[in-house]
Amino acid sequence: xxxxxxxxxxxxxxxxxxxxxxxxxxxxxxxxxxxxxxxxxxxxxxxxxxxxxxxxxxxxxxxxxxxxxxxxxxxxxxxxxxxxxxxxxxxxxxxxxxxxxxxxxxxxxxxxxxxxxxxxxxxxxxxxxxxxxxxxxxxxxxxxxxxxxxxxxxxxxxxxxxxxxxxxxxxxxxxxxxxxxxxxxxxxxxxxxxxxxxxxxxxxxxxxxxxxxxxxxxxxxxxxx
Amino acid sequence: xxxxxxxxxxxxxxxxxxxxxxxxxxxxxxxxxxxxxxxxxxxxxxxxxxxxxxxxxxxxxxxxxxxxxxxxxxxxxxxxxxxxxxxxxxxxxxxxxxxxxxxxxxxxxxxxxxxxxxxxxxxxxxxxxxxxxxxxxxxxxxxxxxxxxxxxxxxxxxxxxxxxxxxxxxxxxxxxxxxxxxxxxxxxxxxxxxxxxxxxxxxxxxxxxxxxxxxxxxxxxxxxxxxxxxxxxxxxxxxxxxxxxxxxxxxxxxxxxxxxxxxxxxxxxxxxxxxxxxxxxxxxxxxxxxxxxxxxxxxxxxxxxxxxxxxxxxxxxxxxxxxxxxxxxxxxxxxxxxxxxxxxxxxxxxxxxxxxxxxxxxxxxxxxxxxxxxxxxxxxxxxxxxxxxxxxxxxxxxxxxxxxxxxxxxxxxxxxxxxxxxxxxxxxxxxxxxxxxxxxxxxxxxxxxxxxxxxxxxxxxx
Numbered sequence: 001x002x003x004x005x006x007x008x009x010x011x012x013x014x015x016x017x018x019x020x021x022x023x024x025x026x027x028x029x030x031x032x033x034x035x036x037x038x039x040x041x042x043x044x045x046x047x048x049x050x051x052x053x054x055x056x057x058x059x060x061x062x063x064x065x066x067x068x069x070x071x072x073x074x075x076x077x078x079x080x081x082x083x084x085x086x087x088x089x090x091x092x093x094x095x096x097x098x099x100x101x102x103x104x105x106x107x108x109x110x111x112x113x114x115x116x117x118x119x120x121x122x123x124x125x126x127x128x129x130x131x132x133x134x135x136x137x138x139x140x141x142x143x144x145x146x147x148x149x150x151x152x153x154x155x156x157x158x159x160x161x162x163x164x165x166x167x168x169x170x171x172x173x174x175x176x177x178x179x180x181x182x183x184x185x186x187x188x189x190x191x192x193x194x195x196x197x198x199x200x201x202x203x204x205x206x207x208x209x210x211x212x213x214x215x216x217x218x219x220x221x222x223x224x225x
Numbered sequence: 226x227x228x229x230x231x232x233x234x235x236x237x238x239x240x241x242x243x244x245x246x247x248x249x250x251x252x253x254x255x256x257x258x259x260x261x262x263x264x265x266x267x268x269x270x271x272x273x274x275x276x277x278x279x280x281x282x283x284x285x286x287x288x289x290x291x292x293x294x295x296x297x298x299x300x301x302x303x304x305x306x307x308x309x310x311x312x313x314x315x316x317x318x319x320x321x322x323x324x325x326x327x328x329x330x331x332x333x334x335x336x337x338x339x340x341x342x343x344x345x346x347x348x349x350x351x352x353x354x355x356x357x358x359x360x361x362x363x364x365x366x367x368x369x370x371x372x373x374x375x376x377x378x379x380x381x382x383x384x385x386x387x388x389x390x391x392x393x394x395x396x397x398x399x400x401x402x403x404x405x406x407x408x409x410x411x412x413x414x415x416x417x418x419x420x421x422x423x424x425x426x427x428x429x430x431x432x433x434x435x436x437x438x439x440x441x442x443x444x445x446x447x448x449x450x451x452x453x454x455x456x457x458x459x460x461x462x463x464x465x466x467x468x469x470x471x472x473x474x475x476x477x478x479x480x481x482x483x484x485x486x487x488x489x490x491x492x493x494x495x496x497x498x499x500x501x502x503x504x505x506x507x508x509x510x511x512x513x514x515x516x517x518x519x520x521x522x523x524x525x526x527x528x529x530x531x532x533x534x535x536x537x538x539x540x541x542x543x544x545x546x547x548x549x550x551x552x553x554x555x556x557x558x559x560x561x562x563x564x565x566x567x568x569x570x571x572x573x574x575x576x577x578x579x580x581x582x583x584x585x586x587x588x589x590x591x592x593x594x595x596x597x598x599x600x601x602x603x604x605x606x607x608x609x610x611x612x613x614x615x616x617x618x619x620x621x622x623x624x625x626x627x628x629x630x631x632x633x634x635x636x637x638x639x640x641x642x643x644x645x646x647x648x649x650x651x652x653x654x655x656x657x658x659x660x661x662x663x664x665x666x667x668x669x670x671x672x673x674x675x676x677x678x679x680x681x682x683x684x685x686x687x
Contacts, residue, residue, distance in 0.1 A: 153545075
């Protein structure tokens with residue numbers, strides 16, 4: 001993945017760059033806001049990491065400008081200001097996520113992955129399998145035409161399963177996608193959420209479930225009912 | 226003099242004196258006019274009755290009118306200057322026949338007077354610079370018109386009365402003004418004296434001697450009320466100063482502990498081994514630095530909450546998402562102590578609340594439960610929905626529990642049940658939980674379990 005880093009502080013910039021490179025990302029790092037903005041407009045990136053307080057420009061303005069240019073590359077804002085209001089301000093300016101300093105590089109990487117995944121997923125078209133219809137843009141789910149209200153995690157889970165059609169997915173795969181990567185090996189949260197979703201979308205209790213348990217493996221979305 | 230810039234005292238005196246002055250002035254002008262009016266009416270009455278009296282003395286002899294006591298006319302009539310009544314008698318042809326001796330003026334008024342045969346007429350004239358009122362009374366004897374009798378009178382008496390009244394007012398007016406001035410000045414000073422005392426006392430009060438209170442005024446007036454209000458304010462100020470001082474002391478203490486640990490680790494590090502990285506030391510340093518960062522976050526949250534700078538942004542949030550997210554976050558920490566977090570009864574349910582602060586609340590409660598639970602225990606989490614208006618978020622641990630008398634203390638800032646235990650938390654977590662609950666219009670409850678451990682329940686409106 002190509003990552004653009006715009007951060008004026010030497011130490012933090014180096015730290016982000018080295019920890020991202022260690023994980024196999026390729027990075028470009030600019031210390032000046034203007035140069036970073038130019039690169040963001042000209043080059044193609046998967047994600048932009050943007051400091052809010054830069055010597056020559058406000059990170060928020062860069063964010064707005066990037067969006068103004070019609071570039072939808074996910075942006076993660078970095079800042080020392082931990083205020084909820086500041087976060088909202090950042091998100092309203094077009095950022096996709098927000099991290100406050102000090103932060104751990106592991107969390108930053110997890111967030112980059114989540115943001116990139118979310119963006120790719122949001123752009124996908126409406127999925128319609130058997131009587132379930134899922135619209136990623138509007139975040140709506142309908143079963144036999146009835147709207148179903150799902151929590152964020154439930155929605156992500158169903159979307160992931162439907163996205164892969166009848167292909168079975170392991171619990172770890174599901175966890176890594178819906179929750180945080182690499183921490184879910186001994187968690188049963190996937191099973192709990194499968195149950196939540198089943199309760200909501202299996203309207204006819206006599207029929208077999210939309211989500212099928214694949215014994216010893218995981219789950220798959222049942223295309224055949 | 227700009228009256229609006231003066232002290233209250235000056236203003237009271239100015240306005241009182243002015244009002245008294247204006248009232249007196251209006252009153253005296255009005256009374257002089259009234260008296261004058263009355264006296265002028267009186268003059269006309271006197272002139273006609275004098276004339277009638279004289280006409281009585283006329284008689285008819287041989288078809289001709291005769292003045293019976295003619296010699297009287299030779300006497301000076303009514304000698305006193307102010308009451309002088311002049312009498313002139315004319316015949317039918319308005320030709321003067323006789324005039325009293327006291328009519329000293331050379332000019333005759335006859336040409337300017339109007340003569341009526343049936344009624345008396347009146348006129349005021351200036352003769353030789355003297356203002357004189359004349360009455361022209363027709364003389365009818367035995368139903369035959371025989372001429373006119375003219376009586377006249379100066380305004381001397383009227384002017385005299387008027388000048389006496391004005392003289393009296395001229396003395397009374399300044400005296401009344403002086404009394405009003407001094408009286409209002411004394412009253413104003415008396416009334417404002419406590420205000421001056423209050424401002425003098427308040428001026429001497431500063432952050433260090435907030436204990437000082439204003440002397441209690443034994444009365445029920447506005448000033449006593451003001452003093453009471455200020456005393457109240459001082460009391461509250463004192464309380465908040467005390468809280469701030471305590472808060473600052475506690476905060477710096479809490480910040481110093483992890484810093485000194487980091488410092489000690491680094492010094493140790495420098496002394497023993499320059500080249501090899503000590504994993505344990507680094508890990509400890511990282512933990513302590515995290516603790517400082519968390520503490521600074523918590524402090525700023527509480528500071529903002531106290532000054533009402535945080536606005537809740539209520540939206541549809543899913544409780545199960547929040548709780549499972551936090552469980553996932555704490556699973557590793559709990560795992561280190563082999564503590565199991567068991568989500569019992571967690572329906573997929575959405576509520577109107579601020580998601581960020583519910584995350585903070587859940588995280589703080591889980592963090593506490595893990596910190597205080599011994600190894601190999603469980604923490605159960607439930608959402609109870611059977612109440613129609615509220616939902617209950619319940620955390621049940623198997624830790625040592627808390628003595629009931631401590632329940633009201635544990636949400637106090639920096640409060641620790643065991644003050645010697647510096648390692649565990651900052652004592653701010655539950656303060657924040659309490660604030661989030663309050664801000665959502667909910668209730669925070671603690672209960673010791675029947676066998677062991679503590680149950681914390683957060684009741685929030687649906």
